[in-house]
Amino acid sequence: MKENRYKNVLAVGVGGQGLITFGRVLAEAAILNGVKVLTAEVHGMAQRGGSVVTHIRIGDVESPLIPLKGAHVIVSMELLEAARYINYANKKTLLILNRRLIRPNVPGVKMPKMSDIIEKIKSSGLKTVVLDGDKLAEEAGSYVSANMVMLGALLGSKILDGFVKLEDVEKVISRMPEPWREINIKALKLGYSSYSKAATSDSD
Amino acid sequence: MSKVFLEQAGKTVLLMGNEAIARGAVEAGISFASAYPGTPSTEIVETLARYANVLGIHVEWSTNEKVAFEAAYGAAMSGVRALTCMKHVGLNVAADPLMSSAYTGVRGGFVIVTADDVGMWSSQNEQDNRWYGLHAFIPVFEPYSPAEAKDLTKEIFNFSEKFEHPVILRTTTRISHARGPILLGELRKPVEGEFLKDVKRWVLVPAHARKLRPKLLERWSKIEEAVNDFPFNKIENPGSKKVIVACGITYGHVVDVLKEIDKLDEITVLKISSTVPVPRKLVVEAVKDAEEVLVVEELEPIVEEKIKAIVQEEGITVKVHGKDLVPREGELTLNRVAESLIKFLNVSKQSIPWLETNQEISIEVPPRPPTLCPGCPHRATFFALKKAVSKLKIKPVYLGDIGCYTLGLNPPYRVQDTCIEMGGSIGAANGLAITTKQPMIAIIGDSTFFHAGIPPLINAVYNNTPFLTIILDNRTTAMTGHQPHPGTGITASGKTAKIIRPEEIAKSIGVEYIDVVNPFKLDETAEKIAKALKFIEEKGKPAVVVSLRKCALLVASDARRKNIKIPVYRVDLEKCTACTRCYNVFACPAIQVLEDNKAYIDPTLCVGCGDCAQVCPVKAIEPTIKPGKEWKELWW
Ligand SMILES: Cc1ncc(C[n+]2csc(CCOP(=O)(O)OP(=O)(O)O)c2C)c(N)n1
Ligand code: SF4
Ligand code: SF4
Numbered sequence: 001m002k003e004n005r006y007k008n009v010l011a012v013g014v015g016g017q018g019l020i021t022f023g024r025v026l027a028e029a030a031i032l033n034g035v036k037v038l039t040a041e042v043h044g045m046a047q048r049g050g051s052v053v054t055h056i057r058i059g060d061v062e063s064p065l066i067p068l069k070g071a072h073v074i075v076s077m078e079l080l081e082a083a084r085y086i087n088y089a090n091k092k093t094l095l096i097l098n099r100r101l102i103r104p105n106v107p108g109v110k111m112p113k114m115s116d117i118i119e120k121i122k123s124s125g126l127k128t129v130v131l132d133g134d135k136l137a138e139e140a141g142s143y144v145s146a147n148m149v150m151l152g153a154l155l156g157s158k159i160l161d162g163f164v165k166l167e168d169v170e171k172v173i174s175r176m177p178e179p180w181r182e183i184n185i186k187a188l189k190l191g192y193s194s195y196s197k198a199a200t201s202d203s204d
Numbered sequence: 205m206s207k208v209f210l211e212q213a214g215k216t217v218l219l220m221g222n223e224a225i226a227r228g229a230v231e232a233g234i235s236f237a238s239a240y241p242g243t244p245s246t247e248i249v250e251t252l253a254r255y256a257n258v259l260g261i262h263v264e265w266s267t268n269e270k271v272a273f274e275a276a277y278g279a280a281m282s283g284v285r286a287l288t289c290m291k292h293v294g295l296n297v298a299a300d301p302l303m304s305s306a307y308t309g310v311r312g313g314f315v316i317v318t319a320d321d322v323g324m325w326s327s328q329n330e331q332d333n334r335w336y337g338l339h340a341f342i343p344v345f346e347p348y349s350p351a352e353a354k355d356l357t358k359e360i361f362n363f364s365e366k367f368e369h370p371v372i373l374r375t376t377t378r379i380s381h382a383r384g385p386i387l388l389g390e391l392r393k394p395v396e397g398e399f400l401k402d403v404k405r406w407v408l409v410p411a412h413a414r415k416l417r418p419k420l421l422e423r424w425s426k427i428e429e430a431v432n433d434f435p436f437n438k439i440e441n442p443g444s445k446k447v448i449v450a451c452g453i454t455y456g457h458v459v460d461v462l463k464e465i466d467k468l469d470e471i472t473v474l475k476i477s478s479t480v481p482v483p484r485k486l487v488v489e490a491v492k493d494a495e496e497v498l499v500v501e502e503l504e505p506i507v508e509e510k511i512k513a514i515v516q517e518e519g520i521t522v523k524v525h526g527k528d529l530v531p532r533e534g535e536l537t538l539n540r541v542a543e544s545l546i547k548f549l550n551v552s553k554q555s556i557p558w559l560e561t562n563q564e565i566s567i568e569v570p571p572r573p574p575t576l577c578p579g580c581p582h583r584a585t586f587f588a589l590k591k592a593v594s595k596l597k598i599k600p601v602y603l604g605d606i607g608c609y610t611l612g613l614n615p616p617y618r619v620q621d622t623c624i625e626m627g628g629s630i631g632a633a634n635g636l637a638i639t640t641k642q643p644m645i646a647i648i649g650d651s652t653f654f655h656a657g658i659p660p661l662i663n664a665v666y667n668n669t670p671f672l673t674i675i676l677d678n679r680t681t682a683m684t685g686h687q688p689h690p691g692t693g694i695t696a697s698g699k700t701a702k703i704i705r706p707e708e709i710a711k712s713i714g715v716e717y718i719d720v721v722n723p724f725k726l727d728e729t730a731e732k733i734a735k736a737l738k739f740i741e742e743k744g745k746p747a748v749v750v751s752l753r754k755c756a757l758l759v760a761s762d763a764r765r766k767n768i769k770i771p772v773y774r775v776d777l778e779k780c781t782a783c784t785r786c787y788n789v790f791a792c793p794a795i796q797v798l799e800d801n802k803a804y805i806d807p808t809l810c811v812g813c814g815d816c817a818q819v820c821p822v823k824a825i826e827p828t829i830k831p832g833k834e835w836k837e838l839w840w
Binding site: 014015024027028036037038039040041042043044046047049050051060061062063064065066067068069070080081083084087090102103105106107108109110111112117120134143175 | 378559576787
């Protein structure tokens with residue numbers, strides 16, 4: 001019962017990857033569906049290429065913050081950030097990851113390998129689905145739309161069924177100016193349909 | 205930013221807390237709004253500015269918070285409703301008029317928004333500005349959600365007008381930058397004001413102020429009485445032995461935790477939205493039969509201490525908890541509030557699934573501090589500065605300031621040895637250049653220079669204090685999201701304005717050595733900075749270098765708007781020797797590292813500034829298309 005009162009979606013990545021838009025579009029779609037929603041996002045200094053996170057809580061909630069170990073799903077635009085925020089996951093959390101690694105701008109920083117991070121995250125036993133968000137976005141028309149690919153994948157996972165409808169997300173996106181409207185809707189749909197493919201190829 | 209801001213009454217739309225405050229102010233019928241940007245307050249006036257012309261409201265970015273405050277205060281003196289907004293530390297700058305405003309009061313409703321950055325997401329401290337309310341005798345109101353922020357803003361304009369007294373709205377990062385559904389109300393039209401002369405009220409000379417002070421105290425006791433009936437305060441489930449007092453934002457956390465442990469209908473919760481002054485009668489009513497009380501508030505124990513005093517004065521025997529169970533530093537999260545409530549209510553941790561501690565997952569990851577953007581002109585200036593300094597073989601002290609350029613504190617540049625508050629770079633140089641023999645270099649942004657850098661520079665000329673001031677003129681207030689300022693030639697609401705040039709200010713106040721440089725010419729800039737430093741050494745006088753090139757994010761967005769193709773750079777891997785200079789010494793974040801340590805420029809991140817090509821010792825970096833004249837002009 002309690003479990004179904006709300007859904008906690010944590011979206012993480014690097015400043016500039018479109019996490020604020022991700023949260024806003026998802027939240028507006030929830031409202032169109034008549035469901036309450038609260039988000040909390042990061043502005044200011046961290047947006048300069050730092051690590052950023054948006055909390056999106058959909059349903060019967062009063063606080064905008066997702067507790068540690070309290071995310072139902074973590075959507076990550078970048079792999080180091082997925083690893084950084086994994087303390088928001090519990091045994092049942094679903095991880096939807098973009099296959100992208102961005103080097104922190106720290107001279108001499110030791111970078112782990114992409115495959116090692118994915119391996120390590122998977123070995124935690126969490127259900128993990130990895131997508132080529134940036135490639136799919138480029139297919140849709142612009143690398144900038146990777147956030148919408150990941151949003152599509154989130155909806156494709158069905159974890160928000162009963163809270164947010166795909167068609168409402170499309171309605172929200174269709175308020176954007178061209179060319180973004182078309183590119184973003186394409187990106188959303190590509191993400192949506194790619195989820196199940198990625199989920200089957202990744203499952204262990 | 206949402207386009208739904210102007211939707212009609214009755215609709216429910218998604219707004220950010222700051223947009224909700226702006227909407228509340230418009231529903232209250234403000235005629236005037238002013239601010240200096242500062243996270244997390246910025247979007248309030250940014251939103252109002254966007255619709256200022258449609259709504260017929262005057263909205264401005266002021267030079268600093270003191271001016272913003274005084275301007276709005278002046279408007280409220282004339283009988284119109286006025287709003288001024290600032291981040292918490294901005295109220296320090298505006299503290300002087302704040303104190304006076306309580307003495308004179310106002311005629312139109314006057315709401316002062318302080319957006320406190322609890323948790324220091326983007327600030328130098330996490331001061332609790334409710335103290336200012338106590339200090340100045342100005343009531344403080346705190347919403348718990350974006351939706352309440354809108355309604356509360358509207359309501360306290362009435363409160364302010366009723367008592368002819370300024371009021372403070374205290375929001376925090378997690379309200380200002382949270383989004384939620386907002387039910388919109390009717391908009392009210394702005395009106396024109398009129399100043400009514402009344403020397404005994406508006407002229408604060410001692411003779412008048414002495415008479416105003418008892419009147420202020422009298423108003424204050426009326427306000428203390430009125431907050432008991434303030435509609436946003438309430439007692440839920442009266443009568444339990446353990447009572448929780450939830451202040452401002454913590455109400456949402458408390459409700460969510462109580463729901464999680466199935467005690468929402470059982471425990472008495474006193475919700476306080478007017479935290480200064482504390483509603484005494486409500487407190488008494490809520491706690492008189494209780495055994496224990498827990499005050500949940502962020503930062504300082506302001507309500508807690510007041511409640512402790514009240515129960516003692518009223519002879520109520522009840523144990524009051526607060527900072528013994530609730531952390532005093534940092535923001536309160538659901539986890540932290542849950543830990544506190546579990547101890548207070550004596551329930552087991554197991555009742556909250558996400559508090560179980562037996563499933564730690566952690567992977568070690570390198571930190572990702574914020575960094576100057578690809579193509580940032582500040583990076584170019586810093587590179588040239590370091591080059592000049594190493595050529596002269598001197599060891600200067602870099603007096604830093606607040607803005608994007610503060611990020612120059614990190615390796616590889618390390619050109620911020622201090623960062624105190626806005627204007628503190630030039631300010632502190634006035635002392636350090638006298639008491640030491642070390643060369644002093646003050647580094648300050650253009651917006652910060654206008655805000656608080658001019659008086660200390662005048663001071664340096666007046667007292668003949670030898671140090672270099674580098675003004676980083678990127679033609680915007682970048683850190684807070686690119687607001688225009690007096691140097692940009694445009695106002696908040698998009699009107700053309702006079703462009704005020706920093707070097708002309710320096711000239712007019714008598715600085716004898718002034719140079720304006722293009723930082724993207726790395727070698728030339730290094731030479732010019734070296735020359736200025738030599739002048740200071742030889743003449744013992746202050747000097748100013750203005751480093752003038754636009755913020756790269758502005759350039760990139762202008763390029764998109766004007767359809768000018770960005771000449772992205774690329775690395776010729778045949779020539780690259782993996783020397784690491786471009787990514788470790790120059791450190792542009794668009795440059796990624798391949799497995800053999802050769803450089804690779806991510807075309808989605810590069811903005812074509814061309815610096816890396818100048819830095820590369822083997823000429824391995826070149827533009828993919830030839831940068832045209834149009835492109836170069838974008839950077840002015
Ligand atoms: C008193 C005060 N007001 C506002 C701020 C918020 N703030 C931090 S940096 C900054 C402006 C920086 O602009 P500028 O000096 O032009 O540097 P840039 O970020 O453009 O490099 C502001 C407004 C603050 N820290 N202190
Ligand atoms: S926003 Fe502009 S000034 Fe700030 S770091 Fe980026 S390019 Fe530099
Ligand atoms: S041209 Fe070079 S230094 Fe400039 S943004 Fe591109 S990669 Fe960075």
